[in-house]
Amino acid sequence: MNFADLAQIVWENLRAHRMRAVLTTIGIAIGIAGVIAVVAVGQGGQAVIISEIEKMGSSRYFEVGPDYMKGETADSNTFSLQDPVLIKELSPAVEKMAPLTLGPMVDIRLPHSQQKSMMASLYGTTPDIIDAMNLTIEKGRFLSNSDVTAHARVVVIDAGLAEDLFPKDDPLGKKVFVQDTPLTVIGVLEKAPSSMMDTFNVRSVYTPITFAQEMLNTRVISTLCGVAVSDDAISQAISDSVKILEKRHASTSKHYVGNSLEEQLDMVGNVTSVLTTIIGAVAGIALLVGGVGVMNIMLVAVSERTREIGLLKALGARRRDIMQQFLGEAIALCLLGGLIGMIFGIGGAFVIALAANWPPLISIWTVLVAMGFSVVIGVFFGLYPASRAASLSPAEALRHL
Amino acid sequence: MIRVVGLTKVFGSGDAAVEALRGVTLDIPEGDFVAIMGPSGSGKSTFLSILGCLERPTTGEYYLNDRDVNSMEDDELADLRNRRLGFVFQSYNLLPRHDVLRNVEIPLVYGGAPRGERRERAEMLLNQVGLGHRLTHKPAELSGGEQQRVAIARSLANDPLVILADEPTGNLDTKASKEIMGIFQKMHKENRTIVLVTHEPYIAAYAKRVLYFRDGEIVREEANDELR
Numbered sequence: 001m002n003f004a005d006l007a008q009i010v011w012e013n014l015r016a017h018r019m020r021a022v023l024t025t026i027g028i029a030i031g032i033a034g035v036i037a038v039v040a041v042g043q044g045g046q047a048v049i050i051s052e053i054e055k056m057g058s059s060r061y062f063e064v065g066p067d068y069m070k071g072e073t074a075d076s077n078t079f080s081l082q083d084p085v086l087i088k089e090l091s092p093a094v095e096k097m098a099p100l101t102l103g104p105m106v107d108i109r110l111p112h113s114q115q116k117s118m119m120a121s122l123y124g125t126t127p128d129i130i131d132a133m134n135l136t137i138e139k140g141r142f143l144s145n146s147d148v149t150a151h152a153r154v155v156v157i158d159a160g161l162a163e164d165l166f167p168k169d170d171p172l173g174k175k176v177f178v179q180d181t182p183l184t185v186i187g188v189l190e191k192a193p194s195s196m197m198d199t200f201n202v203r204s205v206y207t208p209i210t211f212a213q214e215m216l217n218t219r220v221i222s223t224l225c226g227v228a229v230s231d232d233a234i235s236q237a238i239s240d241s242v243k244i245l246e247k248r249h250a251s252t253s254k255h256y257v258g259n260s261l262e263e264q265l266d267m268v269g270n271v272t273s274v275l276t277t278i279i280g281a282v283a284g285i286a287l288l289v290g291g292v293g294v295m296n297i298m299l300v301a302v303s304e305r306t307r308e309i310g311l312l313k314a315l316g317a318r319r320r321d322i323m324q325q326f327l328g329e330a331i332a333l334c335l336l337g338g339l340i341g342m343i344f345g346i347g348g349a350f351v352i353a354l355a356a357n358w359p360p361l362i363s364i365w366t367v368l369v370a371m372g373f374s375v376v377i378g379v380f381f382g383l384y385p386a387s388r389a390a391s392l393s394p395a396e397a398l399r400h401l
Numbered sequence: 402m403i404r405v406v407g408l409t410k411v412f413g414s415g416d417a418a419v420e421a422l423r424g425v426t427l428d429i430p431e432g433d434f435v436a437i438m439g440p441s442g443s444g445k446s447t448f449l450s451i452l453g454c455l456e457r458p459t460t461g462e463y464y465l466n467d468r469d470v471n472s473m474e475d476d477e478l479a480d481l482r483n484r485r486l487g488f489v490f491q492s493y494n495l496l497p498r499h500d501v502l503r504n505v506e507i508p509l510v511y512g513g514a515p516r517g518e519r520r521e522r523a524e525m526l527l528n529q530v531g532l533g534h535r536l537t538h539k540p541a542e543l544s545g546g547e548q549q550r551v552a553i554a555r556s557l558a559n560d561p562l563v564i565l566a567d568e569p570t571g572n573l574d575t576k577a578s579k580e581i582m583g584i585f586q587k588m589h590k591e592n593r594t595i596v597l598v599t600h601e602p603y604i605a606a607y608a609k610r611v612l613y614f615r616d617g618e619i620v621r622e623e624a625n626d627e628l629r
Binding site for chain 1: 456490503511
């Protein structure tokens with residue numbers, strides 16, 4: 001039997017059993033569409049979370065601090081203002097480093113204003129922080145080294161705060177009261193492209209660390225924020241920093257610990273990949289259910305058609321011819337169902353992604369695995385019963401009711 | 402042409418075993434027209450199935466044109482059924498979804514005949530059985546007699562040596578039966594070998610000789626001297 005004849009017979013058989021063909025196709029399509037859509041949505045969500053984290057700083061970002069996880073905290077002897085300068089000089093892996101003195105909830109208001117004051121996080125730091133945290137200046141300038149040396153009473157505010165405090169005016173050169181101390185606004189940061197921090201409505205202001213320590217009446221530096229020269233140099237930068245700190249602060253009992261954004265990304269990656277696995281398992285069950293449907297339909301089809309198989313054999317069909325026919329039918333249904341499932345799966349992924357505002361990530365592997373699985377199910381359950389029927393003698397098959 | 406020696410067929414096993422054939426020996430020369438009669442369960446249909454290679458005997462020998470059929474592989478048997486044997490069933494066994502022409506073409510498809518040739522041959526055969534005007538009808542649109550004529554045309558598709566007919570008129574009225582037997586008679590005159598199972602003496606009367614089966618054995622043979 002040549003291919004054209006086989007194709008004709010397969011086509012005739014499928015048309016003759018339209019209902020069955022349609023049901024089988026739907027079963028396969030649902031399974032495949034489910035897998036593709038679910039995995040695409042899961043991976044899209046993962047990508048969104050990762051990009052959110054990347055917005056929080058340079059990918060070469062790292063920080064060194066006491067072991068907060070073990071309950072240690074920084075005191076006035078943990079870091080000195082000279083540490084970051086020295087580390088930058090000594091370690092070739094460290095490009096930038098800024099110390100951070102935090103004022104978690106400071107109040108901010110305009111002079112003579114009856115307005116209620118606002119709360120913001122205060123970062124007392126040095127110019128290097130702009131690279132570590134990926135900050136961009138929209139207006140004016142950022143802190144300079146001379147501001148730090150001079151304990152200058154200047155402040156850089158973020159875009160949200162600028163809008164709240166100066167809805168109409170240019171904030172540059174204006175005075176604001178931070179913890180009742182008047183400071184001059186020298187710069188405004190650009191609004192970060194919709195980040196999670198924004199959603200939580202956290203405002204932040206940046207002042208020279210020297211002045212911040214005076215104002216907050218503390219000498220505690222909580223963290224050193226650094227930027228490594230390259231992604232590969234991050235761990236080198238961390239270990240160099242820790243070594244230098246341990247040498248300079250030999251008297252303290254603190255342990256210095258470094259963290260990188262990379263590690264945090266890895267952790268998030270682990271969590272979301274667990275989620276993706278769970279989601280994938282759910283989708284896999286959908287595929288399995290679709291497969292069982294296909295199996296049932298195929299089994300029924302063959303026992304119904306045992307008589308027909310007997311007749312075809314009586315007319316001279318060889319076992320091979322029968323098998324080719326059933327294989328052809330199974331493959332045709334699986335491919336058609338797979339195609340429809342692919343279209344609906346990809347379409348569904350796009351719709352959900354559009355609604356959730358994240359990119360639909362459709363991996364070719366998901367599509368291939370889903371297709372492969374459905375074809376295997378269709379072929380196996382199409383062929384196994386057909387092979388049983390084809391091994392009966394024609395007389396036995398014809399007696400079958 | 403056909404020679405069987407000591408054919409037996411046992412269905413089932415152990416206590417449930419049923420002996421359908423208990424040693425049938427027979428020679429059918431080329432051009433013979435044999436009718437087989439006998440009560441239900443006498444083994445005549447089983448015998449025809451074995452002659453038609455639809456099933457294998459339990460023991461015994463079967464030679465078709467001096468070739469040992471029992472030793473053949475399944476694929477060789479399929480080829481034999483396709484090219485050398487034509488089978489006509491009591492219930493016609495046409496494929497309901499195909500039109501008449503396609504039904505007759507099926508054995509030609511499995512025989513590997515090219516498309517154009519196959520169509521020509523099927524049309525020619527259907528013309529011979531008087532259905533040239535019904536080529537695109539579905540089997541359900543035809544009368545029983547017409548359906549059986551399609552089945553006969555199908556059995557002739559690959560110009561077989563032997564036509565095996567299992568009660569071909571069993572589902573037909575007398576008039577249609579006579580038309581069908583007219584076709585068998587014509588095939589006999591063209592020197593085709595025919596083996597036909599029937600219950601009806603007036604059908605058996607068309608044959609050159611009649612074999613009577615009882616309990617899986619040939620118990621009597623009659624020659625019809627006078628051919629109608």
